[in-house]
Amino acid sequence: MMQVMEGSHAVALAVKASRPNVVAAYPITPQTHIVEDISQLIADGELDAEYVKVESEHSAMSVCVGASATGARTYTATTSQGLALMHEVLFNAAGMRLPIVMTVANRALSAPLNIWNDQQDSISERDSGWIQLYVEDNTEASDMTVQAYRIAEDNGIKVPMMICMDGYTLTHTYEPVELLDQELVDDFLPRYEPVDFLTVYDPKSFGMFADPNYYTEFRYNNQKALENAKTVISDVSKAFGETFGRDYGGLIEEYRCDDAELIIMALGSVVGTVKDTIDDLRDEGIKAGVIKVRTLRPFPSEELRKALEGTQSVGIIDKNVSLGFDGALFSEVKACLYNNKSMPNVYGFIAGLGGRDIPKRAVKKMVETIGSGKPSFKSEFVDLRTEILEEV
């Protein structure tokens, strides 16, 4: 059944359907509606969970660490500065192999202060050991919340997972959302049964320190878990599709790519705009396609090499910039193509920073740049207001 609702509300309902035991969160724009809605669901007795109203995001993630290690299914949500404040706890949660699930309502990082959407916040945490998945619309945000628990809690994985949804563009937008039936979710996602957890009946030590004789092997296993996640993400999506009728595929989604000579690649909600633009271009006879990168971690290297075979040009949209270098997706895609037999020309576009819109016009301009056949080594800032550069 479909219902028009706000993205944040859809996520809150998906969290409820996943039956977490402990939620710990701190309010921050534009994540706030999610945690407000969860609070209300608990207050109304619709969700039987403990909500810890922490004093910071650092503590939100720390409460999740303690609760998850004790065997609870846990949830939190944050964005931007809050995610940055969690930074060290993110690495800790991943290293301790705790299957925490978190929604990141993507937003720009300060300074200058900006509460609007880009993806600098989660991109900056891509080395933390979390699975990072970017969603295109609110149904996907909802569906992936339920799937995230099944992926993260898988015994071959046991790493935390963040679902990244564009702040405002998705969190505050009302659109039709496919509702999740509780009984079906219960079948799809059984109670969390941890193997190792804190209990007085079988005392174990968690979070020990490992000297140089052991540390590398812990990191290797962590890396292996992220690698394993590649198949599990696809398997879980398939199982979800069998139950709910919506299979998102694996780490990437290809749209009109079969005979495409030119492909635009992006993360998150902008993919919708790009798909519309590509439809227009197809009507004009341009052989263009879209690749939606769903998981930034694990990075879909094999999938991209395969998908880009025979493609002449690829344009990559980054709603982030690794200052002093390039857009993150641009550099990572180039890295995964290096040494490959077939290497398309790759163009990088930095766009949509701090909430600036990426209209179809801007995507068409990118396609024109790609058409020039002169790839640059560097990402190019799109829609730059050169006339105000002196003043800001």
Place this chain on the structure above:
Amino acid sequence: MATIVKKSELPQVELFTSGHKACAGCGAALAVRTVLRATGATTIVVSSTGCMEVVSSQYPESAWKVPWIHSLFENAAAVAAGVATALKALGRPDEGKVVVIAGDGGTVDIGMQAISGMLERGEDVCYICYDNEAYMNTGNQRSGSTPLDAFTTTSPSGRKSFGNDRPKKNMPAIAAAHDIPYVATMSIGYPQDVMKKVQRGVTVDGPAYLQIHAPCNVGWGFDSAKTVEVAKLAVETGLWVMYEIEDGEIKNVLKVPKRKPVDEYLVLQKRFAHLFKMPGGEEQIKLIQSYADRNAARYGIELSREKRDLEL
């Protein structure tokens, strides 16, 4: 008065096992061992990064015979809140009270915010700070709990310095300001008192904050055989006061019938050695004595004249 546990009542099980890597004469290790004797096996311990975490948990060996978790430096109170909340959410009330064991740096400095949040929310956590008065795990740097004039590597004495230029932060008072049910100060020199207070801390409904004075022979510079003696002298001089705070009221202050001058405590420790050599050092000792006198007056640690006459 110090509360007394009969010898026959002492639990015999060691839950912090020998073989850990603490230095000989470590006051903090004595603190942990005594605390766990009091809690018994039905508890989950959360440690912050610090001496007791590092010496006890070098993979693949652990000194903890109770379930134990270490996450980071400043978040032990929040992790403990997570553990306690999970026990509640999962319906496991039989697994006892969650106990934090954290050093003074992790408590009075970097962990303050998480502690304040945990106490204010009324989490069912017993937070125990072992106070060795500096960042000992990193080699004796000044913390907010370092006393006046103590030499540390970041508050060294020198031609223009008497050492640490501020007195200790009064963390028990800050904890008590959260209107929590139980606050207590303890010393490793008084193990039976420690056990009684920890037992109170883990049975009280809601948060408890306990701070145990735990001399560090390496950082403070005294013979490893004198840890307990130094701990007792801190109390006997009035520089460390032992009391409980219940419902906002200070009670059961340990009386010190014949308070000793602070020199007797200071002279044993290399961290104060400069005060006995430097010009102006004498004045500083007088200042430290005035802190002890102020403690005596504030907490009423001396017996009244009538009572003393009666006891004599």
